[in-house]
Amino acid sequence: MNSHDQYREQIEAYAIGSLDDPDRALIEAHLASGCADCAKALEEARWLVSQLAYLAPDAAPSDMLKGRLLRTVRAEAPAVPERQSPVRAATVPWWLWAGVAALLLFSVYSAWNEQRLRSAVADLEQQAETQRAERQKLEQALVAAKLQAHEAMIWSDPKSVKIMLPAKDPKMPQLEAMWHPEMGICVRGWKVPTLGDKRVLQLWLIPKKAGSKPMPLVTFWPDASGTFSAMVENPPDAMSETQALAVTEEPIGGSEQPTGAPMWVGGLS
Amino acid sequence: MFLAAFPPKGSEQVSPDATLMQQLLRRDVGAFEELYERHSRIVYSLVLRILRQGPTAEEVVQDVFLQLWRNSSQYDVRRPLVPWLLTLARNRALDHLRLKSERQRRREEQTEEFPQIAAAAPEYERALDEKRRAERVRALIGSLPAAQKKAIELAYFEGLSHSEIAASLHEPLGTVKSWIRNGLLRLKEGLQASS
Numbered sequence: 263m264n265s266h267d268q269y270r271e272q273i274e275a276y277a278i279g280s281l282d283d284p285d286r287a288l289i290e291a292h293l294a295s296g297c298a299d300c301a302k303a304l305e306e307a308r309w310l311v312s313q314l315a316y317l318a319p320d321a322a323p324s325d326m327l328k329g330r331l332l333r334t335v336r337a338e339a340p341a342v343p344e345r346q347s348p349v350r351a352a353t354v355p356w357w358l359w360a361g362v363a364a365l366l367l368f369s370v371y372s373a374w375n376e377q378r379l380r381s382a383v384a385d386l387e388q389q390a391e392t393q394r395a396e397r398q399k400l401e402q403a404l405v406a407a408k409l410q411a412h413e414a415m416i417w418s419d420p421k422s423v424k425i426m427l428p429a430k431d432p433k434m435p436q437l438e439a440m441w442h443p444e445m446g447i448c449v450r451g452w453k454v455p456t457l458g459d460k461r462v463l464q465l466w467l468i469p470k471k472a473g474s475k476p477m478p479l480v481t482f483w484p485d486a487s488g489t490f491s492a493m494v495e496n497p498p499d500a501m502s503e504t505q506a507l508a509v510t511e512e513p514i515g516g517s518e519q520p521t522g523a524p525m526w527v528g529g530l531s
Numbered sequence: 532m533f534l535a536a537f538p539p540k541g542s543e544q545v546s547p548d549a550t551l552m553q554q555l556l557r558r559d560v561g562a563f564e565e566l567y568e569r570h571s572r573i574v575y576s577l578v579l580r581i582l583r584q585g586p587t588a589e590e591v592v593q594d595v596f597l598q599l600w601r602n603s604s605q606y607d608v609r610r611p612l613v614p615w616l617l618t619l620a621r622n623r624a625l626d627h628l629r630l631k632s633e634r635q636r637r638r639e640e641q642t643e644e645f646p647q648i649a650a651a652a653p654e655y656e657r658a659l660d661e662k663r664r665a666e667r668v669r670a671l672i673g674s675l676p677a678a679q680k681k682a683i684e685l686a687y688f689e690g691l692s693h694s695e696i697a698a699s700l701h702e703p704l705g706t707v708k709s710w711i712r713n714g715l716l717r718l719k720e721g722l723q724a725s726s
Contacts, residue, residue: 274715275693275708279625280686282694310719312614314687315573315621316665317672318580322572327589332564335600339560460695513698514629515689521698 266292269300277307278314337384413493416442425507427528435488437526439507441497447479449507450491454484460514465492466524467499468506476508481516504530548612555603563600570613571596573661574620581624581688591627595620613661625690664722671721672714678702679710686711 269292275281276289293300416422417440427437427449437451449465457463465479477499482492508524510517548569554562574595579588595616599606606615672680678700685691685699693711697704 271712274712278686278711279690280693280696280711282692308618309611309614310715311687312617313664313668313718314683315577315617316668317684318576321576321579323575323589323592327593328567331567331593331596334597335560335563339558513695515691515699517699519701
């Protein structure tokens with residue numbers, strides 16, 4: 263197989279975007295060299311990949327979205343150009359000229375009025391857009407505050423059970439978790455080293471039942487200072503059925519099963 | 532050859548989308564509304580599947596249709612509209628989904644482009660209407676083994692790379708590469724056979 267065939271075999275993966283960086287760089291260089299065969303194959307592969315959208319469950323956007331879009335588009339659309347009259351001057355009686363003049367005046371007034379209204383509408387839409395952005399910001403702040411309050415309740419409620427998660431590596435800090443039977447699980451840590459590119463931490467439930475697999479929970483990552491806090495509102499299993507909590511490092515997006523040994527483990531007494 | 536199954540160019544008819552896009556070039560709001568009515572549902576379904584959050588998905592759909600309105604002059608009306616809309620919507624949604632990374636920055640650079648998509652595709656789109664084509668795509672991908680289907684979904688809806696999918700599914704890298712390529716080739720052959 264020559265090198266061209268090797269590139270051709272990767273066109274579908276390039277179109278879907280799944281090639282890893284080195285392979286992607288090689289095929290981009292090959293396409294940049296002007297290979298018409300591969301360029302054509304890529305166009306076809308892009309069309310094919312786009313068809314995967316039909317795997318998505320059917321859903322309809324809200325009517326509000328259409329309304330917002332049409333308001334924006336109408337405000338940006340040019341005014342409809344006026345048409346010239348096909349009637350020749352020589353055949354036009356005076357009263358028709360008067361009518362045309364009146365119509366012209368009315369058109370000028372309408373255009374001016376329309377421009378004025380369009381400007382007013384644009385101003386109102388700008389105001390509405392600003393208010394929408396502010397409301398969205400407030401809603402986000404409200405959600406964040408609710409989550410923070412929920413988390414604070416888990417940490418302070420006497421029904422919560424505290425679970426310490428010592429690190430397997432003695433140089434790493436210990437994590438702590440709190441499990442409330444109704445409100446969920448919180449986990450937090452400080453001075454946790456920065457993770458590699460495209461890596462996250464993931465929390466797991468280790469069931470008591472022999473032979474059961476770890477259950478994947480939330481993924482998270484420390485900030486620049488090494489601090490993080492994460493919460494699971496609805497754990498998939500009860501505290502009484504759980505032997506321990508564990509934390510592993512996983513690829514971004516998390517994993518269905520741990521890909522490495524746990525870095526932190528805390529047993530439930 | 533994939534496109535050999537399509538009718539020759541001489542039999543081409545102007546698709547409704549191409550007519551509407553020509554009207555859109557003249558800044559016709561009615562044409563925009565008609566295009567939105569025809570395609571917003573599949574665009575929204577795709578974006579919602581990727582982001583799983585209705586309000587964010589609607590923002591992305593709004594961006595996509597505004598780009599169609601504002602940059603219609605850059606669009607080649609001979610090329611099929613829906614695959615272009617879906618490609619743009621997927622790129623925008625994945626940008627929202629992923630953290631800032633090299634992969635994402637590259638995608639952002641590509642987002643503003645009008646990706647070149649096979650011009651012969653409209654012939655195919657006439658051969659199978661959208662509803663039947665959607666059913667065929669679901670049936671063909673649904674007939675794949677579960678792990679192979681999952682690998683394709685992780686690549687398309689989550690934007691993961693071969694090595695990320697291999698780590699996620701605990702499968703060898705070579706297996707994942709074969710699954711994705713062979714799965715797409717099977718889809719291609721299946722759609723070709725239906726036309």
